[in-house]
Amino acid sequence: MNIPEWIKPAAWGGVAGAVIIAIVSFSAGWVVTSGSAAQMAKDEGAKTALAALTPICVAQFKSQSQEIQTTQLAALQKENSYNRGDYVEKQG
Template identity: 30%
Template sequence: MNTPDWLKPGVYGAVIGAALVGTLGFTWGGWVTEGTASDRATSMSQQDVIAAMVPVCLEMARTDPKRSAKIEAIREASPYQRRDALMEAGWATVPGAEAPDRDIAEACLGPLDIDAVPAPTSNRVDEG
């Protein structure tokens, strides 16, 4: 069988072109595999759930009858232990869940702004 002279360079060009398009597509074109797309979708959905639960956390903090004592306990905790203190306060527990959520507690600390909340007033009389 005789093959045309142009067939060999044409096949090489097609193979090299396909490899080049695939490489450029995955590196610069934004193409991803199914596994990467699934991981990204899962991460985004978790972030959306956490963002949706922050107002619930803030409302639980606002309406808690023991708010002052709990705010003071969170304020007294070191900065890296405040998340755990907020979890102990019960404000990071999603209604219907048995245990608090660490990610919700972390996200709730920012808007709660513990340091800006006025300290509980004492019965002390100022001298003046």
């Protein structure tokens, strides 16, 4: 059986096109792996929890006396920027 000559370039074009589509779709975020999807869900959950708990934290802080607020803010500013989240957690 003779295969026409135009089949070989068309097949290579199809293969190249499939590879390019796969690269573009993964790079653009149109297709994600299960690991990426799990990480995105975890990050979104953390953002949602932060958004839900922030008003409660602010209300608790504002309910304290001015003296305590000043003391806690001064202590917070003394902390390194990467330790401030832990400090806020420890304060309740």
